[in-house]
Amino acid sequence: MNIACDFDVPDKFEMPVWNLDLKIPLVNAKYEMSDISNPDAGIFPTPDSIGFQIVQSGEMDPQVLPNLPTLPMGLDAEISSGEFPGVNINVALPDIDVDIKIDLQQLASGVSLLDTTDQYVGGIKVSDYTPFTLPADEPKVMEAEMYDQTIVNLYNVFIGTLTEILTQNINLQLSNIPLPPMIASVDTLELGTGSTYITGFTNSMPTDLANIYSYMVTGTEALDDTIANHNSFSTLTYGESYKDTTDLSESGLATFLQVATNFQLQSAGSEYVTIPAGSLYVDFKILFQIVAPDSIDITTANYALSDIIEMPSLDFPEMDMSEQGISKMEIINCVLRDVGALYNENRVKITGLESTFPFDLKFLINFKNFSPEDTGRDSVKIDTTLGNGVVVDKVFDMRGYSIESPDPNSPLNSFDLDFDVGFVEQKTSIPLDGSSLGGFNMRMEMELLSFSALTADLYMLLPTDSTVQEFPPGLTGAIPTEALFEITMKSQIPLPVRMKLDFTGYNSLGQPTYVTIDIDTMASVSNDATPFDTAMTIIGLSKQGTRITIFENVSDSLPSYDDLRVPCDTCTSIIGLLGSNPVRMIIDPEVKVEGKGTLVENKAIQGGFKVTIPFALQLQPMTFMGGVPTEVEEFQHDTRYKIRNSLIESNMVTDMTNSFPFSAEMAILLSNYSMFPVDTSKEMLDLYLDTLAALGYADSTIDSIYITRKCSDLSPDSNRMYIYNVMTDFSECIDYLPYIIKTNGSGVDTVIAYVDTLFKFLLPNPEQLYGPNDTTGFPEGMIALPGSGTYFSTIDTNKIFLLTDYGNHFIMPRFFIPGTDGKGVFLSKYDYLEMNSFLTFTLSSGGVFGAAKNELVIVYPNGGETLYTNQSYDIQWKTYGGSVEKVDLHYANAESDPDSIDVNIEGDWSLIVGGINNTGSYSWTPSGIVETDSLRLRIISSDGSARDMNGWYLKIRNSSRVINKNKPNPKMVSRK
Numbered sequence: 001m002n003i004a005c006d007f008d009v010p011d012k013f014e015m016p017v018w019n020l021d022l023k024i025p026l027v028n029a030k031y032e033m034s035d036i037s038n039p040d041a042g043i044f045p046t047p048d049s050i051g052f053q054i055v056q057s058g059e060m061d062p063q064v065l066p067n068l069p070t071l072p073m074g075l076d077a078e079i080s081s082g083e084f085p086g087v088n089i090n091v092a093l094p095d096i097d098v099d100i101k102i103d104l105q106q107l108a109s110g111v112s113l114l115d116t117t118d119q120y121v122g123g124i125k126v127s128d129y130t131p132f133t134l135p136a137d138e139p140k141v142m143e144a145e146m147y148d149q150t151i152v153n154l155y156n157v158f159i160g161t162l163t164e165i166l167t168q169n170i171n172l173q174l175s176n177i178p179l180p181p182m183i184a185s186v187d188t189l190e191l192g193t194g195s196t197y198i199t200g201f202t203n204s205m206p207t208d209l210a211n212i213y214s215y216m217v218t219g220t221e222a223l224d225d226t227i228a229n230h231n232s233f234s235t236l237t238y239g240e241s242y243k244d245t246t247d248l249s250e251s252g253l254a255t256f257l258q259v260a261t262n263f264q265l266q267s268a269g270s271e272y273v274t275i276p277a278g279s280l281y282v283d284f285k286i287l288f289q290i291v292a293p294d295s296i297d298i299t300t301a302n303y304a305l306s307d308i309i310e311m312p313s314l315d316f317p318e319m320d321m322s323e324q325g326i327s328k329m330e331i332i333n334c335v336l337r338d339v340g341a342l343y344n345e346n347r348v349k350i351t352g353l354e355s356t357f358p359f360d361l362k363f364l365i366n367f368k369n370f371s372p373e374d375t376g377r378d379s380v381k382i383d384t385t386l387g388n389g390v391v392v393d394k395v396f397d398m399r400g401y402s403i404e405s406p407d408p409n410s411p412l413n414s415f416d417l418d419f420d421v422g423f424v425e426q427k428t429s430i431p432l433d434g435s436s437l438g439g440f441n442m443r444m445e446m447e448l449l450s451f452s453a454l455t456a457d458l459y460m461l462l463p464t465d466s467t468v469q470e471f472p473p474g475l476t477g478a479i480p481t482e483a484l485f486e487i488t489m490k491s492q493i494p495l496p497v498r499m500k501l502d503f504t505g506y507n508s509l510g511q512p513t514y515v516t517i518d519i520d521t522m523a524s525v526s527n528d529a530t531p532f533d534t535a536m537t538i539i540g541l542s543k544q545g546t547r548i549t550i551f552e553n554v555s556d557s558l559p560s561y562d563d564l565r566v567p568c569d570t571c572t573s574i575i576g577l578l579g580s581n582p583v584r585m586i587i588d589p590e591v592k593v594e595g596k597g598t599l600v601e602n603k604a605i606q607g608g609f610k611v612t613i614p615f616a617l618q619l620q621p622m623t624f625m626g627g628v629p630t631e632v633e634e635f636q637h638d639t640r641y642k643i644r645n646s647l648i649e650s651n652m653v654t655d656m657t658n659s660f661p662f663s664a665e666m667a668i669l670l671s672n673y674s675m676f677p678v679d680t681s682k683e684m685l686d687l688y689l690d691t692l693a694a695l696g697y698a699d700s701t702i703d704s705i706y707i708t709r710k711c712s713d714l715s716p717d718s719n720r721m722y723i724y725n726v727m728t729d730f731s732e733c734i735d736y737l738p739y740i741i742k743t744n745g746s747g748v749d750t751v752i753a754y755v756d757t758l759f760k761f762l763l764p765n766p767e768q769l770y771g772p773n774d775t776t777g778f779p780e781g782m783i784a785l786p787g788s789g790t791y792f793s794t795i796d797t798n799k800i801f802l803l804t805d806y807g808n809h810f811i812m813p814r815f816f817i818p819g820t821d822g823k824g825v826f827l828s829k830y831d832y833l834e835m836n837s838f839l840t841f842t843l844s845s846g847g848v849f850g851a852a853k854n855e856l857v858i859v860y861p862n863g864g865e866t867l868y869t870n871q872s873y874d875i876q877w878k879t880y881g882g883s884v885e886k887v888d889l890h891y892a893n894a895e896s897d898p899d900s901i902d903v904n905i906e907g908d909w910s911l912i913v914g915g916i917n918n919t920g921s922y923s924w925t926p927s928g929i930v931e932t933d934s935l936r937l938r939i940i941s942s943d944g945s946a947r948d949m950n951g952w953y954l955k956i957r958n959s960s961r962v963i964n965k966n967k968p969n970p971k972m973v974s975r976k
Contacts, residue, residue: 019648022639022841026652027630027668027811033660033831046614051779051828054613058469062606063462063591065493065599066324068337068451070345075446077312081305081421081439084357087296088434089177091189094170096259096288100162104205104280105134107154115140116272140275144268147275152207155265159282163262166286170257177296180437182357182423183430184301187220188252190429192291195251197228199261200243202283203236206273207266210235212242214261214286218254227251235266238276241283252297261286295431300359304422305440312444314415319454325461330411332596335373335453338400342448348380348396349445355386356438359428362386366418369403370396377401388438411457453600455527460495460593462605467587469609479579479618481824483611485541489522490534490554491605495597497522500590503574505582509683513580515573517541521561523550527598541574578613615827616781619662619820626666626813626833629674633808637880640804641852646843650795654837658763659786661825665816667760668837670802672726673740673753676812680707680738692742697752702744709736714751716863716952722750724862728806729951734798748864756802758811759793763833769825781826795839806857806878854881854946856939863952867935870959872925877939877948879918886942888914889922894934894953901936903949915942932956 033052042056114129117140132140142151174186199214213231217223230244263282321329336346348367355361367380380396405412421440430437491497499522503515523535536554540547550561567573577585591605635643658664669676675695677688685705692698692705708714711733714723721741727733737756743749764787770778778784803809813835860876867873875889890909894901901908912924918941929935935954940947 018845020843024839026839027835027837030834034829052615057610060467060607061465062604064604068601070448070450071317073446077444080441081309083439084180084437086435086437093290098286100284102282108134135279136275136277138277142273144271144273147273148267152265152267167260172255174255182300182303183298185299186296188254188297189293190295191248191251192294193249194291195248196289197246198287199230200285202241204281206275208235208237209263210266212263216259218257220254223258295429297429300423300426306419306421316412316414328459330457333404333455334451335402336398337450337452341399341450345448345450346398350394351443353392353442355440358430359426360385360387362422362424364420368416370401372401453598455598457596462591464589469585480613481616483575483578483613485574486610487539489537489607492534492603494525494527495593496595498592502588503577504586505577505580506584507581508583513577515577521548543575618824619817621819623678623816629810629812635804638852643804643841648842650800651840652793654791657786657788657834659832661769661783663765664763666763667814668758669812669814670758671753671755671810674810703742706741707738711735722748722864724951726751728857761791764789779826781824782828856946856948858939858948858950861954862950866955867926868957868959869927872923874921875924876921884918884941886915887918888940890938892936893932895932898934929956931958
């Protein structure tokens with residue numbers, strides 16, 4: 001058979017047409033699990049380096065014990081016994097004034113005495129003795145025996161009687177004197193200055209006076225205090241005198257007083273005694289001259305003056321710390337602030353401590369609650385004897401001291417004060433002029449108490465803040481089969497701490513999951529801990545339950561307490577919380593103190609946490625995006641033109657290798673924007689809006705997102721829809737294509753993107769998974785042999801037009817996993833998904849070899865905008881194809897007949913500017929144009945080879961009506 005072309009008849013020649021295949025790579029990607037390890041995202045290899053685990057850690061804000069309040073004591077008290085009245089008495093003292101002349105003539109009156117001279121009567125001796133009577137007119141001589149019998153005996157009997165009378169035992173009745181209570185007794189009366197005791201003796205008797213004495217003796221029970229003793233001349237001869245004087249000034253008279261005098265006439269010392277002529281006598285004088293007493297000697301009693309002294313209240317003030325979260329506090333002991341204490345804090349001042357009594361005063365004050373931590377420091381105590389005229393001032397610096405309750409099991413309600421002021425038995429002298437005896441005075445001050453530690457039985461809620469932790473975006477429906485949530489609490493406070501942790505996890509849909517953990521046993525340091533001692537509690541939450549491990553010090557290698565608490569059957573575990581795939585977790589701690597412990601200022605309890613989630617999962621039905629979208633760059637104008645003008649059909653071939661331990665359905669999505677919603681549910685659209693808001697393209701507080709598939713809903717006629725971010729002209733709209741629209745409900749809605757499904761198919765199932773107890777050592781559920789397959793798809797022409805539209809486009813795989821039927825799978829670093837897809841366009845040769853026409857496309861203002869006559873606007877356009885060096889810009893006012901405007905009818909258009917360089921923009925001020933709602937713009941190459949009319953009508957408004965000088969040009973969003 002011969003085939004030939006007949007060129008003889010040119011009019012009948014037909015250009016042959018054939019089909020050409022244009023093959024373009026669409027997606028060539030290998031999604032490897034080994035790429036997922038990213039410490040910045042909290043994803044780390046497992047210790048065996050086979051799998052992966054999410055490790056997230058964070059610190060909770062330290063919970064610092066509040067500053068302890070300063071207590072105003074307000075103690076400033078003058079403490080006094082008052083003045084005691086003096087003693088004013090009149091004591092009746094004996095007045096002794098004795099002046100006696102003992103005349104022998106009176107005693108011997110009528111007594112005939114015999115002189116040794118012979119008696120003659122008429123010259124006749126009648127006797128050997130001559131009688132005579134006293135007084136003798138001349139000296140007489142008497143025989144000694146007769147003298148003793150008649151004169152000495154008589155005289156001495158009289159003298160004895162007289163001295164017995166003169167010897168007085170006087171009771172001064174001192175015990176009857178009214179006395180103040182601190183005086184036990186009056187010991188003596190002190191005689192006034194000038195008091196004397198005088199005695200005198202004159203002997204005019206023939207023989208000597210002997211045993212001469214005179215004395216005054218006093219005493220309380222026994223007469224044992226001789227205050228005058230006149231006995232210096234024991235014998236007086238005839239004619240001799242003796243006088244003695246004792247000054248009794250300031251001598252003391254006790255209760256009992258005795259005045260005694262004695263003398264005797266001596267017998268004749270020879271055979272004869274001469275009786276002198278004249279009077280014979282003894283002159284005897286006693287004079288007790290008393291000057292009134294001006295003082296008395298006393299003995300004080302054991303008397304407690306403190307019994308009558310009124311002391312100020314020493315109650316321990318109630319400490320209100322309700323603002324710090326302490327609703328109950330019974331203080332048992334406390335430590336006063338040392339470092340940082342002000343000058344008027346933690347001090348007790350005792351000033352003006354004195355006694356004006358004339359006797360010593362025993363004084364004791366002891367604040368028994370206060371005790372120094374350092375044994376070398378003073379206790380808050382004064383134990384002294386106050387003498388008259390001695391003033392004591394003492395300041396007790398109690399910084400660092402502790403205040404202890406007397407009963408360690410009872411609260412501290414008041415200060416335990418020993419206060420004793422009193423007299424012990426002592427002797428002294430007091431005046432009798434009625435002047436005050438004296439008194440006791442002191443001033444006690446305690447202004448402020450500040451504390452560094454308080455031991456109390458209390459109930460306290462520590463102020464806490466929520467901790468927010470972000471997690472890598474999870475896969476809704478992926479439940480970890482193993483997870484560990486460890487909370488480490490380090491405590492420097494010696495308090496019985498209880499803690500409740502409320503965990504709230506929010507998944508990518510904003511859905512919450514709640515778990516509450518109560519911890520009633522936590523570490524605390526001892527009351528005598530050093531400032532740097534820190535106890536540690538580790539709370540491990542896993543599917544086994546809650547394990548509490550306590551270390552008394554962070555440096556300890558072995559715990560002092562270790563307890564595993566199995567969760568109840570109905571309780572949500574930490575596995576359930578993490579299984580909700582939270583992207584954000586909020587930890588609300590409630591830290592409380594309940595019981596007896598010590599509040600130490602500025603000590604803290606701080607927690608940290610660490611979450612470890614291995615990629616060992618049970619999968620429920622779930623949908624998720626396949627990572628980062630693939631960007632398809634804008635087609636070259638020539639290629640785009642030829643595809644659109646010669647496309648017959650398009651096919652895609654995809655080679656797929658699935659090395660994941662599960663199968664899935666995969667869809668390839670196409671959009672003009674790099675962000676893809678997972679699906680069209682409200683939850684996913686809300687999440688999509690949040691993403692736009694984070695990028696600055698939306699305001700999630702007022703905007704919302706919805707989807708429409710009807711082009712009639714997008715018509716610019718409504719003046720309620722702006723479509724030109726997605727299409728250059730309404731004619732490009734495709735029915736049933738999902739368009740994503742942003743609205744705030746108050747103005748024009750904006751189409752921001754479309755999302756189309758190019759194709760979908762099932763991933764090949766994996767050939768084999770490792771089983772339990774595999775001899776190779778690989779974990780159960782890890783893939784052993786991947787699955788593979790090749791897929792053929794025919795692509796609808798509308799989808800090709802979208803793909804070849806102006807601007808870049810984005811391809812995103814979306815996966816749907818039907819689940820693993822409760823079985824666990826293990827994701828390892830060896831897992832991957834490899835996809836190689838090619839798009840083949842079948843083109844007609846008639847269009848392929850034609851020349852691509854130049855195109856001009858107005859992009860702003862493209863329809864719906866309002867322009868003001870006094871403002872400038874940049875008219876913007878794009879050029880596709882060969883070189884267009886010059887362009888003309890026109891406008892048309894179609895107010896009378898909007899539908900009549902035609903881009904090709906020159907009469908419809910008025911020139912804005914002509915023959916300008918094709919720079920892509922031109923600044924234009926629409927001054928002089930009347931107000932209208934139907935203005936169109938046109939751009940045309942100066943040679944007329946390309947032209948375009950903006951997509952829809954513009955509004956023109958006069959600036960005198962509405963002025964908005966700061967109104968920005970609408971943002972031109974790329975068709976991405």
